[in-house]
Amino acid sequence: MDLGAITKYSALHAKPNGLILQYGTAGFRTKAEHLDHVMFRMGLLAVLRSKQTKSTIGVMVTASHNPEEDNGVKLVDPLGEMLAPSWEEHATCLANAEEQDMQRVLIDISEKEAVNLQQDAFVVIGRDTRPSSEKLSQSVIDGVTVLGGQFHDYGLLTTPQLHYMVYCRNTGGRYGKATIEGYYQKLSKAFVELTKQASCSGDEYRSLKVDCANGIGALKLREMEHYFSQGLSVQLFNDGSKGKLNHLCGADFVKSHQKPPQGMEIKSNERCCSFDGDADRIVYYYHDADGHFHLIDGDKIATLISSFLKELLVEIGESLNIGVVQTAYANGSSTRYLEEVMKVPVYCTKTGVKHLHHKAQEFDIGVYFEANGHGTALFSTAVEMKIKQSAEQLEDKKRKAAKMLENIIDLFNQAAGDAISDMLVIEAILALKGLTVQQWDALYTDLPNRQLKVQVADRRVISTTDAERQAVTPPGLQEAINDLVKKYKLSRAFVRPSGTEDVVRVYAEADSQESADHLAHEVSLAVFQLAGGIGERPQPVTNILTKRIN
Numbered sequence: 330m331d332l333g334a335i336t337k338y339s340a341l342h343a344k345p346n347g348l349i350l351q352y353g354t355a356g357f358r359t360k361a362e363h364l365d366h367v368m369f370r371m372g373l374l375a376v377l378r379s380k381q382t383k384s385t386i387g388v389m390v391t392a393s394h395n396p397e398e399d400n401g402v403k404l405v406d407p408l409g410e411m412l413a414p415s416w417e418e419h420a421t422c423l424a425n426a427e428e429q430d431m432q433r434v435l436i437d438i439s440e441k442e443a444v445n446l447q448q449d450a451f452v453v454i455g456r457d458t459r460p461s462s463e464k465l466s467q468s469v470i471d472g473v474t475v476l477g478g479q480f481h482d483y484g485l486l487t488t489p490q491l492h493y494m495v496y497c498r499n500t501g502g503r504y505g506k507a508t509i510e511g512y513y514q515k516l517s518k519a520f521v522e523l524t525k526q527a528s529c530s531g532d533e534y535r536s537l538k539v540d541c542a543n544g545i546g547a548l549k550l551r552e553m554e555h556y557f558s559q560g561l562s563v564q565l566f567n568d569g570s571k572g573k574l575n576h577l578c579g580a581d582f583v584k585s586h587q588k589p590p591q592g593m594e595i596k597s598n599e600r601c602c603s604f605d606g607d608a609d610r611i612v613y614y615y616h617d618a619d620g621h622f623h624l625i626d627g628d629k630i631a632t633l634i635s636s637f638l639k640e641l642l643v644e645i646g647e648s649l650n651i652g653v654v655q656t657a658y659a660n661g662s663s664t665r666y667l668e669e670v671m672k673v674p675v676y677c678t679k680t681g682v683k684h685l686h687h688k689a690q691e692f693d694i695g696v697y698f699e700a701n702g703h704g705t706a707l708f709s710t711a712v713e714m715k716i717k718q719s720a721e722q723l724e725d726k727k728r729k730a731a732k733m734l735e736n737i738i739d740l741f742n743q744a745a746g747d748a749i750s751d752m753l754v755i756e757a758i759l760a761l762k763g764l765t766v767q768q769w770d771a772l773y774t775d776l777p778n779r780q781l782k783v784q785v786a787d788r789r790v791i792s793t794t795d796a797e798r799q800a801v802t803p804p805g806l807q808e809a810i811n812d813l814v815k816k817y818k819l820s821r822a823f824v825r826p827s828g829t830e831d832v833v834r835v836y837a838e839a840d841s842q843e844s845a846d847h848l849a850h851e852v853s854l855a856v857f858q859l860a861g862g863i864g865e866r867p868q869p870v871t872n873i874l875t876k877r878i879n
């Protein structure tokens with residue numbers, strides 16, 4: 330380690346005085362102008378992690394669904410998964426070290442993690458379309474090179490594409506080719522094969538409207554569309570040619586406001602979907618004949634996918650176990666449907682895909698989705714082997730099902746939730762099952778729900794247990810929530826500190842929208858009173874909605 334060079338270059342990426350940041354649910358995120366030093370330092374950290382794991386490490390510059398002025402960075406571990414928790418702590422230490430302490434922190438990390446500094450390092454970098462991203466990714470590269478690491482800059486990529494690249498590079502090409510072309514070809518081939526098997530479903534020429542949040546998803550989908558145009562025609566909206574990133578559009582907007590994005594004309598019963606700003610989330614929606622908006626979120630996506638996979642397994646006759654992983658935000662109706670109607674075991678983890686991903690790895694087939702549309706399916710090596718054998722040996726019907734499963738496995742991005750890959754999976758399943766968007770939606774009816782945010786002086790006063798469904802501190806809060814929940818039918822509510830924003834999130838569901846709104850408001854007041862609320866007291870939901878419209 331050339332400590333002199335590190336000090337010299339670090340001064341060119343100086344940390345603003347007093348700025349403290351935390352490696353949160355999805356890495357560091359804040360205003361782009363505060364991130365230069367963090368990028369440089371994450372370049373350094375990626376090199377250390379690469380040396381320690383003797384693998385390629387990824388660095389993605391993005392702030393996903395956050396406003397265009399923000400940015401962020403996260404590291405991607407060898408199998409395309411999120412950075413290990415112990416390294417998240419190192420990341421926080423390094424990002425917050427004052428200039429004069431940098432050398433010591435770097436040495437500390439190297440010693441604690443027994444990093445062999447002589448080992449080669451390789452880092453791959455991707456970035457979204459934010460105006461600040463190019464310069465910030467250059468700062469990552471500065472960090473990588475000053476520690477003697479090699480790198481490949483992929484430039485503009487969706488977040489899941491970068492995860493895919495990392496996974497491919499560390500598995501000797503078995504998962505796929507680590508190029509953008511390789512990604513397009515692998516997914517499109519699987520998709521076209523699958524849709525060829527679909528018997529005509531009435532919907533002769535399949536088309537889909539896609540809101541790309543004015544982000545990277547638009548660029549990449551446009552590049553990719555001719556690869557799969559045999560099976561699906563996509564019409565892109567909010568493609569970045571005029572609107573602002575994530576502004577009044579995108580998956581996060583659609584899910585949280587429960588209304589369609591601006592800039593998209595929707596005719597009744599047309600199938601539409603939205604990506605978020607870095608294209609790792611997707612939600613579907615449509616307008617019914619009466620003009621009512623219907624959202625099909627991550628929970629319903631997980632239901633469609635897991636029921637299809639379960640049916641295929643039955644046809645193949647393999648007794649492989651399948652599990653669905655959700656978070657506390659999953660709609661109660663979805664959990665009930667999965668458990669009681671589909672008889673699929675459902676597990677709940679803490680928010681953040683790393684938790685879901687980890688749990689999903691315990692099954693032969695693990696399907697995980699956050700309600701906001703971030704998720705994928707994971708297949709164990711044993712499954713992949715069994716299916717490959719079945720696809721070659723079994724009788725006709727079984728072989729067909731096994732072939733289908735083989736292609737579905739190829740179509741999923743098993744490194745991370747991926748809007749493009751999930752979209753193709755969903756489109757393939759709808760085509761194969763001959764389902765319309767309304768039929769899919771009708772699997773179950775969502776319980777009315779409401780999410781709110783409460784400002785408190787220090788959100789860390791709230792700690793939780795039971796996958797964030799119960800508050801342990803501050804004292805009395807959980808009892809207050811329990812008493813409020815009792816007042817409503819089919820009700821449930823919980824609170825947790827956000828890992829990406831300085832707020833406490835409140836979630837409530839009940840038998841009617843009015844009840845869900847009241848319950849969410851009352852729980853917000855309890856948080857405000859018992860957990861040190863600051864600023865204006867939480868307003869009733871109707872006031873908030875009126876303000877949003879004006």
Ligand SMILES: CC(=O)N[C@H]1[C@@H](OP(=O)(O)O)O[C@H](CO)[C@@H](O)[C@@H]1O
Pocket residue numbers: 354355393658680681682699701703826827828829830834
């Ligand atoms: C309720 C909700 O949607 N929370 C989101 C949000 O996390 P919070 O910790 O709730 O701020 O951002 C995460 C990263 O994108 C995402 O994984 C998660 O689902």
Ligand SMILES: [Mg+2]
Pocket residue numbers: 393394488605606607608609610
């Ligand atoms: Mg995202």
